[in-house]
Amino acid sequence: MSNSGCKKFLDEEDPTNLSPSSFYTLPEHAEAGIAAVYSELRFIGGGAGIFSNNWQMFDAPSGIQSTETAQNSDLNNLYSLIYDGSNLHINQNWNGFYKVIAQANLVLDKVPGINPMDAVQKKRILGEASFVRAWAYFYLVRLWGDVPLILKPITSPSDPNFAPARTPQAQVYKQIVDDLVLAEAAGLPFMDASGRTSTAAIKTELAKVYLTMAGQPLNLGAAYYKLSADKAKEVIDYSTSNPSSLGLFTSYAAIHNATNDNKIEHLFGIQYNDAAGAGNPLQSSYLPLHQPLVSKIDGIGTSIPTPEFYASYEAGDLRAKNREGYFFTDYYTDGFKLPLINRGKPFIFKHFDLVANGTLGVEGTSRSDLNIPQIRYAETLLIYAEAQNRADGSPNAAAYAAVNAIRKRAQLADLTGLAQTQFEEAVWRERWHELCYEGITWFDMLRLRKAYNETTNGFDNFIGHLNKSVNQPLQSKNLLFPIPTPEIKNNPKLVQNPGY
Structure with missing residues (x-):
């Protein structure tokens, strides 16, 4: 009797034990699945050891940023x-992007089979998942070059993609465009x-x-500059017709x-909401670092501008003006x-949340709902200006209008009468x-193989450019990051990038 009872128990399915095959059966499951995709994006703001976040890797090697804190060796080594x-x-960003891709692959693989389901709802969710997968692979291919291209859920160690080889960059880019x-x-x-x-976010990402x-x-070359310009222009034309819903904010404070998250200039961002437990x-x-800036948030100063970059803004550029642009040099007690209180040097104001940190007469809450920006309309304008100039051999009136909209907000004079190369470098400086x-x-x-030289106001070749943050020249190996060591050890098909 005990044997038969045991057999029956083992054969029965636990209705609360969900798997991809049993979960993706209702439209509500599809909505939960795409919500999980968006949730994974927040790894970018996740911690990377003491006093650091994954997000900082994308700017640390650029030479325009430094740190006041020497306690995180991984971040210091990036600088x-x-x-x-x-x-x-490097390890956490690699893993983070592939976790996003894994969630998106589940949605793209399972949602088409949900029936009945409203066709418009299904198409929307699949479109969102395709965008996010493209977004993740676009980061991966620029950071590491040839990377494994995985487009289906991995279900077991016997799956060929359980230990995948690296896919040529051109094939990865084709998939990004297709998505x-x-x-x-x-x-x-x-x-x-x-x-x-x-x-608007999809079109700008495609232009990028x-x-x-x-x-x-x-x-x-030229054919792809033309594709980029045309796609960015579609967003610009929509803004022209719908200025109240898409355009540039009138102030940098905005x-x-x-309260402006996902509106007007913010086309796409990593979503945060402290009330929902994700500040x-x-x-x-x-x-x-350790200055009494706010009473509830301890500053750590691990992302600060280099003095050379701060000084490279044109005279009168509002973006360099204290607490009105992208920097601050003093703040309230x-x-x-x-x-x-004068802080003795410039700090980054661009991501400063006044609600969390406080402003005159209003104490900070220490809780921030501010998104991490991914795509702004300002970039759409600059993409168009650069791409059109390269596609057609000289800037047209629309390209001048695009870059001059950026300069007008900064209270700078319009650009006029520039040759192709002069205009191109002027757009790069604005970027x-x-x-x-x-x-x-x-x-x-990386894409230009150029780096801005704050001293000459021109552009050096990438290889040999002196990174003023540490006074070290960039090398050819810096064009790609190393494949994470654990990935190399776990997967013999992966070959390390040159120089590492």
Whole structure:
């Protein structure tokens, strides 16, 4: 009797034990699945050892950023250009992007089989998942070059993709484009204040991918500059017709005001909501080390501008003005009381949340809902200006209008009458000064094989450029990060990048 009873118990299924095959059966499961995809994106703000976050890896080697804190060796090694495959940031970003891809692959694989389900809802969710997968692979291919291209869920160690080989970059880029084109056709709102993927974000990401493919390492040239310009122009044209829903904020303060998350200029961001238990984790990184800036957040100063970059802004550029642009040199006692305290050097104000940190007469809450920006309309404008100039051989009126919109907000004079190369370098300078500290500058350096020289106001070749943060030249090996050492050990098909 005991044997038969045991057999029956073992044969029965536990209705509370969910698996991908049993879970993806209802439209509500599809919604939960795409929510899980978005949730995974927050690894970018996740901790990377003491006093650091994964997000900092994207700017640390660029030379425009430094640190006041010497306690995180992994972050210090990124700043010093002496990192290797054991670096915690490198390992966590690799793993983080592939976790995002794994969640997106589940949605893309399982949701098509859910029936009955509203066709519009299904198309939307598949479009969102396609965009996020493309977003993740775009980071991976720029950071590591040839990377494993995994497009289906991995179900067992016998799966061929359990230990995948590296896929040529050109094939990875083709998949990125395919995913974004699918997402573009999904009928998503042009702007979406909920924080979900929007058509404006998809089109700008596609323009950015084309711009990157036009440059290094694929070097596909004029045809891809044209694709980039045309796609960015679609977003610009929508803004022209719908200025109240898409455009540039009138002030820089609006960029780091959490009430503006996912609106107007913010086309896509990593979503944070402290009330839901997911507050922005980056505020202390930008506050001065051990100075009484705010009463509730201890500043650690691990992301600060280099003096040379701060000094490279044009005279009168509002972006360099204290507490009005992207930097601050003094702030209120405890964040909300007079007198102002001079901090002795510039700090980054671009991601400063006044609600969390405080402002005059209002004490900070220490809780931040501010998103981490991924795509801003300012970048759309600069993509168009650069791509159109390269595609057509000279800047047209629309390209001038795009870059001059950025300069007008900075209270700088319009650009006029420039030859192709002069205009191109002027747009690059705007990219460095407008998009700084958003995880963009390093990728510009990779695709251009150029680096901004703050002393000459020109551009050096990437290899040999002196990184002023540590006074070390960039080397050819710095064009790619090392494959994480644990991945190399666990998967014999992976071959390490040159120089590591």
